[in-house]
Amino acid sequence: MRLPTEIFCTVLLLIFTNHSNADIPDCNYYDTVDISNVERQNDSYLYDDIRIPASLTGDYEYKQYRDLSREPVKKHLRACVCSLRPCIRICCPAKYILANGKCGDGLQEELARYESYIYLTSMNLTIDERVPLTEMTIIRDHFLACDEMMHLTDEYDYLEDGTLRISDDRYIEKQEYCLYPYQFNSDFPKSMWIVVHRCTTYLTPGSNEILTISLICYILTIAVYLYITKLRNVTGKCIISSIISRFIQFLIWLLDNIGVLNGICSPAGYSLYFFRLASNIWLFVVSYHVWKRLTSLSRDDPTCRFQLYSAFVWTTAALMTGINYMVNLMWENDLSKWNWLPLVGFIKCSVKETESGWVYISGPSLVLSTFNVAMFTMAAIYIRKVKGDIKKFAYEEEEEEGRIGCINFDSQTYLRFLRLSVVMGLTWTLNDIPQSARLNIVWRRIMNITDYYHCAFGIVIFILLVLKRSTLTLLMES
The missing domain is CATH 2.30.160.11 (Methuselah Ectodomain; Chain: A, domain 1)
Known part of the structure; x- marks a missing residue:
């Protein structure tokens, strides 16, 4: 035993x-x-x-x-x-985070140069001790998607455990904020700016894996459209351009998620914004062109139409990105305007997406999405009208010949509507839902489904555009 x-x-x-x-x-x-x-x-x-x-x-x-x-x-x-x-939490922009997880913005040297200090208050609120920040442990915290800047005067207390006492009945716990890093050459600590974490953002489980498969499907779809000559018309070129922009956008997003953009975070963030905006504008162009083709009597496209579309898309995207860059450059150090800045490279490598930042992403996207929905609706009404006229004509012929039968469910029409809704990017409208609404539990679940769908958008595009009978027939004939 x-x-x-x-x-x-x-x-x-x-x-x-x-x-x-x-x-x-x-x-x-x-x-x-x-x-x-x-x-x-x-x-x-x-x-x-x-x-x-x-x-x-x-x-x-x-x-x-x-x-x-x-x-x-x-x-x-x-x-x-x-x-x-004693510890003090100070934010670190994503563009300064090094491969080893440390922050490379030179803050420690700045704190020593300005001899910055803070008054540390005991937990019973009786003793205030002046402590140099160089004698405290500096914990570098990350900016989050719903961060807001708050200005504090000398009427606050910084407690020993890191909690901020704003008033008799209001406390901000240490995990709910971090100090803005570039303010120690002013009248700190009498005047202090803190970044309050209003919400927490999560990466949906499995999204990186789904996105990787989706990127492969984007590549396959682009390859098929480039290989088949008949698909390289104006519509096909616009679709390819939209897919390429979306591919680059999600590739940068994936690389940002797995943390391999250290050192090039800011250029990657502006590139992400450029291609995200370009892909949305291309969806608008595709929607316009499809509606124009459906309602036009002429089947021929002018040779310069795609060049005009390209000039419109890339120029608009570049202009918006330039404005984004200039706004950051001019007002990044103006803390009073912080809540209204795009802040590329602060929260990951992308533009800050909050209620105040709607003008940079959600605003333009909402305008484009409104046009897309309108043109899809007009295209769907036109297709149903044409299909209805054809069925009515066929029914009258059968009635004259004495062969009256049931009108069959037209699955091809509804499949065409599905393809149109995907190509015209109707689901991307859900991305323009305000951040405040996303905090609601119902909207949060809807957005989780939407996030998974958009991560798998390349798979959806591949199935609907490549694995359809006509494309497979052209592929075999090429």
Whole structure:
């Protein structure tokens, strides 16, 4: 019976060993930092000149959000640094985040140069201690999609645990804000700007994998349209241009999600904005051209029409991107205008999408989507009218010949409507729903379905445009 006893003790030891390397006891997640890239020295770790004993470290397999929800991530080592030294959370724009996760904006040197400090208030609100920021642990936080700038005067208290006391009955917890990084050469801390996290954004599970498959389908669709001569008409060229723009947009978005754009975040962000806007304008052009072709008596396209479309799309997208860049360049350091800036490279590498930033993305997209819906409606009405006239004519002929039968369900017509709705980009209208509405639980579920659909949009395009009978026939004949 000795062997089973040894096995039981071994299993018990492994359980306790595993537990000892898990979450750090009596340590808030937001008091920890990732030290996966820090080498162990004897029985401690050296992080920003702070020697952290191994007893204050633990392995974490999740990322915690401000609403205390968790997302599974790769196992990594974290240390409870705020139990050794007071901590202060300062934001770091995505464009300055390095490959090792640190922030390369030179803030530490700026804090030392200006000898910045803050008054640290005890938890019982009785003692205020002036503490230089260089003697505190600087935790670099990320900007989030719904961030808003808030200006505080000297009527606030910065508590020992990192909580901000704004008034007697209002507190902002440490996970709900971070300090704006470029304000320490002014009248700080009498006047302080903080970035308040109004909401948390999640990456829908499996979206990266779906998007990868979708990108492959985009490539296959482009290859088929370029290979088949008969598909290289004006409509086909417009569709290809729209797909290429969407492909580049989602490729940059995917690379941003997996964190490989460090060092080129700002150029990638402006490129993402350019191709996102271009793909939406191309959908408008496709919608206009399809409606024009359906209602026109002439079947021939002028040779210069595609060139005119291209000049319109690329010039408009470039002009809007240039305006975006100039607005950022002129007012990025004006904190009073921060909530109204596009802020490329702050929240990931893309333009900030909030209620105040609707003018940069949602505004133009909503205008284009309105035209797309209108032209799809007119095209659908025209097709139904023509189909109805044909059926009426056929019915009259059958009546004259004494062969009255039932009018069959026209599946081809409804399949054409489906293709038109996809090509004209009707579903992209849902992306223009305000951020405030997305916080509603019903809209959140609808948007989750929409997000998955748009991640798989390349698959949908491939099925509806390439795997249809006429395209496959042309492919076999080529």
